[in-house]
Amino acid sequence: MRAVADDFAQHGREALVRAREADPLGYSKMIAGLMPKEIEAKRPLEELTDEELHSAVALLREMLAAQKPEVGTKTETGEQTGQTRQ
Secondary structure (H helix, E strand, O other), X not given: OHHHHHHHHHHHHHHHHHHHHHOHHHHHHHHHHHOOOOOOOOOHHHHOOHXXXXXXXXXXXXXXXXXXXXXXXXXXXXXXXOOOOO
């Protein structure tokens, strides 16, 4: 494998261009051969109940609200929130 890595480091980009131009089908097969044969789709949110999802969304909203200062209050730098900087 080290020899392949060394060869690619020296000739990789040019070799890929030549392969793609000379044999587009072979090039496509080579690329496809590098891809995983199976992909496992994980959907962790499907394991949660509707109640758990609603609770999680509520918690996230609370966390986001805590990060945003209320409009009309002053920030640490003394700027009024709700105003745009120029």
